[in-house]
Amino acid sequence: MKLVLATNNKGKVREMSEILAPYEIEVISMDAFEHIGEIEEDGDTFRENAVKKASITCERTGLMSLADDSGLEVDHLGGAPGIHSARFAGEEKNDEANNTKLLQLLAEVPAERRTARFRCVVAVAVPGGWVYTAEGTCEGVIAGEPRGDGGFGYDPLFYLPEYGKTFAELDPGTKNKISHRAHALAGALDILSELKKVEGKE
């Protein structure tokens, strides 16, 4: 079964491909299509953006498409950077600049008030205007300095007290079990696995 991943973010493509690998799903990246074009993420919520990306990609490829929109919500910043996570430090997407800005904003904030969560909404769109969404979160704390070089985005600053590691220090197998994206995809997989049920008894 084919599924288009509606993202140009190589980190997301890698993670989602790893999570979907056991499900006999042929993941197709956007590179396979020449004329998809940019899709502006101008929604007010993760859900709006995910639905928009999945729906437009589905329309343009004619195949079932899955998109995610995700971001970091820092409690001390009232939920920022949220849907602006990728462009927190400026119009150009820059993980390092985003992390630096976040550390500066939290410079005087003690550990116990650096709570945060990653949130992810996954949308699955099917030709004909059908769309389904699922959401996942992962709770953590913003570290005092970047640690680790796995993952992408804010991962080096996202510290999980129960593991004593940041997302960037966790092995990918563990991250792909506990992350916001893993939880959101698990919801989508409930639908995807239903859609494969052909081998039932007559």
Place this chain on the structure above:
Amino acid sequence: MKLVLATNNKGKVREMSEILAPYEIEVISMDAFEHIGEIEEDGDTFRENAVKKASITCERTGLMSLADDSGLEVDHLGGAPGIHSARFAGEEKNDEANNTKLLQLLAEVPAERRTARFRCVVAVAVPGGWVYTAEGTCEGVIAGEPRGDGGFGYDPLFYLPEYGKTFAELDPGTKNKISHRAHALAGALDILSELKKVEGKE
């Protein structure tokens, strides 16, 4: 949301449209497409035929497609006519000839051994090779003579003791609640309604 009904059987289109009406699903009949062509029902099971019809229609229309394959299983005839229900009396589909043949085969069979069931398998196919199936049955008895002029196919002979009526005598609203097709579609609707879930809370 659009859904193509992969059948040329006007009775099935009417029934499925009635059953799907409350779900805000825009049902598109095969008449809307010029080049679908005939799809040969050469499978060994209802499931195989339903999957084939839904998959090919989905491929040719580019839209999510729903097909059913269904038939009558008469216990005294070892499950016949089964997948051959539509062409029981000959290559040309003919409801009246089929009913006449069935009555002749059961002419000497007393009421208590005229048990039968309608069976329906519904397949939902999604562009990209995804397919889902659901099954439904309805138990009844083959009447001694045709009664009623609603429904289609073997409905005038399919008697429901608990209603004291044949399928052809039942009002459509009741038939659409208890029929094999209603039960199979209910299974498909579980998936279809999941695929519409966008309005969840952020």
